[in-house]
Amino acid sequence: MGPPLKVHELIRAIRSVKTQNEEREVIQRECADIRSSFRDEDTLYRGRSVAKLLYMHMLGYPAHFGQMECLKLIASPRYTDKRIGYLGAMMLLDERQDAHLLITNSMKRDLEHNSPLIQGLALCTLACLGSTEMCRDLAGEVERLLRTSSSHVKKKAVLCAVHIVRKVPELVEMFIPVSEELLGEKRHGVLYGAVLLVTEICQRHPEASKRIRKLFPLLLQKLRQIMSEYSPEHAVSGVTDPFLQVRLLRLMRILGQNDESICDAMGDLLAQVSTCTETQSNAGNAVLYETVLTIVDTKSASGLRVLAVNILGRFLLSNDKNIRYVALTSLQRLVQTDNAAVQRHRATIVECLRQTDTSVNRKALELCFALVNEANIRVMMKELQRFLQTCQPELREQCASGIFLSAERFSPSKRWHIDTIMETLITAGESVRDDAVSHLIHLIRGASELHAYIVQKLYKAVREDIGQQPLVQVASWCIGEYGELLLLGSCEEEEPLQVTEDEVLDVLEGILQSHISTPSTRAYTLTAIMKLSTRFKQNVDRIRRVVSIYGSCHDVELQQRAVEYNALFKKYDHMRAAILEKMPVEEKSAAGDILGEERRTPVESLPQSQPSSVQTLSQVTDLLGLLEESPVNVITPVPAADLNVTQNLPNGGSLLDLLDETPVPECSAPASGSQWFHRQSIWYRSCHTVYPGPKSSKSPTKDASSFFFLAKREFCSGNL
Numbered sequence: 001m002g003p004p005l006k007v008h009e010l011i012r013a014i015r016s017v018k019t020q021n022e023e024r025e026v027i028q029r030e031c032a033d034i035r036s037s038f039r040d041e042d043t044l045y046r047g048r049s050v051a052k053l054l055y056m057h058m059l060g061y062p063a064h065f066g067q068m069e070c071l072k073l074i075a076s077p078r079y080t081d082k083r084i085g086y087l088g089a090m091m092l093l094d095e096r097q098d099a100h101l102l103i104t105n106s107m108k109r110d111l112e113h114n115s116p117l118i119q120g121l122a123l124c125t126l127a128c129l130g131s132t133e134m135c136r137d138l139a140g141e142v143e144r145l146l147r148t149s150s151s152h153v154k155k156k157a158v159l160c161a162v163h164i165v166r167k168v169p170e171l172v173e174m175f176i177p178v179s180e181e182l183l184g185e186k187r188h189g190v191l192y193g194a195v196l197l198v199t200e201i202c203q204r205h206p207e208a209s210k211r212i213r214k215l216f217p218l219l220l221q222k223l224r225q226i227m228s229e230y231s232p233e234h235a236v237s238g239v240t241d242p243f244l245q246v247r248l249l250r251l252m253r254i255l256g257q258n259d260e261s262i263c264d265a266m267g268d269l270l271a272q273v274s275t276c277t278e279t280q281s282n283a284g285n286a287v288l289y290e291t292v293l294t295i296v297d298t299k300s301a302s303g304l305r306v307l308a309v310n311i312l313g314r315f316l317l318s319n320d321k322n323i324r325y326v327a328l329t330s331l332q333r334l335v336q337t338d339n340a341a342v343q344r345h346r347a348t349i350v351e352c353l354r355q356t357d358t359s360v361n362r363k364a365l366e367l368c369f370a371l372v373n374e375a376n377i378r379v380m381m382k383e384l385q386r387f388l389q390t391c392q393p394e395l396r397e398q399c400a401s402g403i404f405l406s407a408e409r410f411s412p413s414k415r416w417h418i419d420t421i422m423e424t425l426i427t428a429g430e431s432v433r434d435d436a437v438s439h440l441i442h443l444i445r446g447a448s449e450l451h452a453y454i455v456q457k458l459y460k461a462v463r464e465d466i467g468q469q470p471l472v473q474v475a476s477w478c479i480g481e482y483g484e485l486l487l488l489g490s491c492e493e494e495e496p497l498q499v500t501e502d503e504v505l506d507v508l509e510g511i512l513q514s515h516i517s518t519p520s521t522r523a524y525t526l527t528a529i530m531k532l533s534t535r536f537k538q539n540v541d542r543i544r545r546v547v548s549i550y551g552s553c554h555d556v557e558l559q560q561r562a563v564e565y566n567a568l569f570k571k572y573d574h575m576r577a578a579i580l581e582k583m584p585v586e587e588k589s590a591a592g593d594i595l596g597e598e599r600r601t602p603v604e605s606l607p608q609s610q611p612s613s614v615q616t617l618s619q620v621t622d623l624l625g626l627l628e629e630s631p632v633n634v635i636t637p638v639p640a641a642d643l644n645v646t647q648n649l650p651n652g653g654s655l656l657d658l659l660d661e662t663p664v665p666e667c668s669a670p671a672s673g674s675q676w677f678h679r680q681s682i683w684y685r686s687c688h689t690v691y692p693g694p695k696s697s698k699s700p701t702k703d704a705s706s707f708f709f710l711a712k713r714e715f716c717s718g719n720l
Contacts, residue, residue: 004033007051014059027061038069047073047084054088067092067099074106079117082110086121095131104134111141116150123156127163135164139171146178151187158182158193165200172205183215183222188234188241191222195247202254213255216262220269223248227276237281249273249290256298263298270295274307279314285323289315292330309334309341316348321357328352328363335370346371350380353387361387361395369402377410381420388427396431400424404436414447418454425471426461437473444478445583452485454478456497459486459507466511473524476511479504480528481582484535501536505529509546519555526550526558530565534580544569 005013010030017023034049050069057063070092073085093100103125110122123145126138142164145157161175179201182194202209226240226248234241256262273291278284288311294300295308312334315327331349335342349371352364365387372380381403388399403424411417421440425432444454458475466472479486486499511517511525526547533543547569550562568576 004045010052047081050084050088071102074103086125090128116153119153120156123160127160132167135167139164155189158197162197162200169204172201192244199251236283238278239283242283242287245287246290249294253294253297305338306341313345324360328367332367350383372406374410400428400432429468432470437470440474441477451482455482455485463507469518469521472521476524476528480531483532501539531580534577
């Protein structure tokens with residue numbers, strides 16, 4: 001058997017294949033040869049075999065069977081074998097596998113070796129996969145190597161110390177003295193590692209910050225020295241060692257938190273960094289961004305905070321999307337504390353809404369809503385409405401919700417508030433939240449002086465387009481409530497509108513018959529048509545026909561509504577006007593809350609010793625008295641023994657008569673029953689007008705008499 005393939009020959013063979021199957025065949029054949037060489041204890045080509053195995057591992061093929069060979073290479077005295085062995089250990093092992101503990105003794109010997117190269121290999125491996133146990137065992141060796149004279153070893157040892165501090169925080173005290181010494185290093189690589197180690201110590205051990213603060217003048221000196229001296233060896237795009245500058249600024253930020261003396265000491269230096277750093281490269285922008293974070297997170301002077309906001313404002317003008325995103329995120333943190341400074345960049349922030357990047361748009365949108373106040377509400381809403389028309393679909397709901405909240409909080413007038421929400425409904429369409437419709441309806445109810453203007457504007461909107469379902473729902477509700485104002489045709493804010501009853505009903509029927517109307521929209525519209533039966537006197541028969549059609553609708557909700565409305569036309573026509581009257585203007589939306597104080601008076605006037613059953617019957621007789629001309633506030637106690645469900649009513653009937661299909665005697669609504677009509681209409685509309693309610697799984701009622709009896713009973717018991 002000849003010598004195995006070299007690594008570059010294997011790479012050439014794999015790259016020359018044309019299909020995945022051919023590549024798999026080459027890999028399997030080579031893996032078989034590697035396994036054979038491992039079994040034969042071939043020490044001459046073990047390093048070459050492991051190197052090929054690592055290349056296969058990089059391609060995604062299994063290479064776990066080479067772990068033990070890596071341990072053998074690490075134990076080898078030759079540097080070339082150790083190099084491959086440590087590389088394989090870092091790639092094939094991790095701290096979750098017990099096999100990595102087997103190299104602890106080999107690493108300890110290599111850390112004590114005289115060669116800096118071998119020491120560096122062991123330090124790199126310990127920093128990469130060192131577990132808690134391994135870090136405890138080797139921490140002393142790492143601490144010793146931190147004081148060596150070799151910068152090559154010292155750089156690796158300080159980074160290994162950072163890993164040990166992260167894995168075993170209780171070993172922090174061991175590295176504090178040596179870390180203080182390392183801050184005086186002149187070599188940038190070692191100084192970078194020292195700053196990183198000190199930063200980790202301050203974060204893991206806050207008490208150590210007091211000792212490190214004594215070295216703060218040294219940190220200021222190092223940063224000034226880096227800024228004043230140009231070193232081509234460490235410069236990146238004209239900025240001297242931006243990585244070290246960023247690390248120094250980050251350490252200063254940690255030390256300056258809750259310490260005013262340090263904040264005052266570094267104020268001039270932060271101003272110098274902010275004004276002298278080049279902004280034409282990412283390296284300079286990284287230093288400036290870290291400077292801004294340091295100013296924001298410490299108790300810096302107001303002038304420095306304004307300077308930080310101005311730096312972020314310059315970032316917004318950058319062509320780099322990442323820099324704009326970072327600037328928007330940082331400005332959002334400053335809005336609460338430095339609102340006036342951020343407001344000066346409002347135009348630039350709004351301009352970010354016109355970018356094509358969705359992430360930038362989202363951050364700019366959040367910042368715009370944070371900038372809205374009473375002074376700029378009109379201007380900002382115009383910009384946000386314009387953005388809503390062209391924004392991506394995934395941002396439309398967020399934008400619409402933000403407009404609703406901002407308009408509710410900072411609206412200059414009720415009319416402007418309503419106009420803004422209606423315009424948002426027209427633009428956003430189905431992207432608005434579910435509660436937007438009920439919120440606007442509640443707002444319109446309280447604006448009695450704008451009802452004519454609102455109903456005309458909504459009527460014009462749905463006459464032209466019924467595609468926006470939330471808007472159609474609000475328009476249907478408004479037309480049902482204030483449809484008679486359309487017939488007047490006069491409104492100071494709008495052009496005169498000449499509309500007939502037939503035209504209004506045509507629009508509503510078109511909504512009912514449209515295939516794009518949702519069941520909820522049809523429910524709103526059917527209720528609106530029903531309410532117009534008391535406002536449009538010339539088309540009652542037409543409305544009755546429309547309602548009766550939906551009595552056999554497949555949609556259970558619409559069918560139930562239609563059956564109940566048909567019952568109003570037939571058996572309860574004398575109550576229809578009272579039940580379908582306009583919604584009251586009370587702020588409270590729950591019927592029980594509106595009527596609570598009004599209904600408690602007669603009940604609470606009873607003696608405390610009165611039995612609860614007597615109170616219940618008194619409420620029932622009080623309710624039934626509303627249907628005739630007996631006074632309503634007369635409560636006659638009845639003995640408990642006489643209570644039964646066949647109690648005779650004043651008109652000669654019984655309670656059970658309310659549950660059968662006997663016709664109700666026709667009588668005009670007496671004056672004493674007006675309160676009951678008002679209460680029942682509130683309950684009925686609160687359940688069926690403002691909120692259509694969920695789909696019912698039950699079949700529609702055969703007779704509406706039981707429905708109205710339940711309404712009366714629930715009102716009397718105070719449950720509604």
